[in-house]
Amino acid sequence: MIRTKIISTWTILLVCGAQAGILESPNYYHDYAPTFHHYHPQPRPQPHYIHCTPEVHNVIEVIPPPVIVRVVEKRRQTAKDLLDLICRALTDMGGIASEDNPEIGARIIAKLNIEKDTATLIYAEWKDGVNYRSRRFKRQAAGEDRVKNELGDLLTKAGDVIESDKEKLSPAAQDKIDSRHERAVDDCQADVCKSHAAKRNRIKEAKAARKG
Structure with missing residues (x-):
C-alpha cells in the first residue's frame, strides 16, 4: 500500500515536471484544454521581421493632393x-x-x-x-x-x-x-x-x- 502511494507520487511529479518543462520552453505556447489529459502544446508563432536596405529609406513617396471638384447645383427657381x-x-x-x-x-x-x-x-x-x-x-x-x-x-x-x-x-x-x-x-x-x-x-x- 505504501509502495503504491510512492509510485503514484513519483508518477505525478514526473508528469508535472514534464508539463512544467513544456510550459517553460520558449518554443511552445499554451493552448489549454478543459482537462489535464487533453493538453495539446503547439509551436510558438515566430515574429516576422522586415529587413530594409539603406536604399529603401531614401525613397520618398510623393502623394498628390486630392482633386476637389466643386459641383454647383442650380437651385430650383420659384x-x-x-x-x-x-x-x-x-x-x-x-x-x-x-x-x-x-x-x-x-x-x-x-x-x-x-x-x-x-x-x-x-x-x-x-x-x-x-x-x-x-x-x-x-x-x-x-x-x-x-x-x-x-x-x-x-x-x-x-x-x-x-x-x-x-x-x-x-x-x-x-x-x-x-x-x-x-x-x-x-x-x-x-x-x-x-x-x-x-x-x-x-x-x-x-x-x-x-x-x-
Whole structure:
C-alpha cells in the first residue's frame, strides 16, 4: 500500500515536471484544454521581421493632393424668384437709359414700370389662389409652372416694348440694355425663356457664319 502511494507520487511529479518543462520552453505556447489529459502544446508563432536596405529609406513617396471638384447645383427657381429677377432687370435697364438720356430714359422707365406692375399682378393673382390648407394644394401649386411661363414671356418681350425709344439712345447704352436683358433671360428657368434664349443663340450663330 505504501509502495503504491510512492509510485503514484513519483508518477505525478514526473508528469508535472514534464508539463512544467513544456510550459517553460520558449518554443511552445499554451493552448489549454478543459482537462489535464487533453493538453495539446503547439509551436510558438515566430515574429516576422522586415529587413530594409539603406536604399529603401531614401525613397520618398510623393502623394498628390486630392482633386476637389466643386459641383454647383442650380437651385430650383420659384415664381417669386423669377418675379424678383424681372423687377431687378427692368430697373437696371431703365437706369442705363436714364444715365444716357434722362428724357428718353424717363419714357423707357415708365414703360418698364408698367411691365413690372403687370408681372407683380400675375404673381399676386396666382399666390392668392393657392390655399395651403386645401386638399387641392398640390394641384394648385403645380400651376406655378404656368405662372413662371407667363412671367418669362413678359420678360422676353420687355425688349420689344422699349425698342422704339431705345433706338434713340447711344449705341453703347443700347448694347448695355440688350446685354442686361439677355442676362436676365438666361437666368430665367422658365421653359419660354429657355426657348427664347436658344432661338436667340441660333440667330447669332447664323449671323456670325454669314460674316465669316
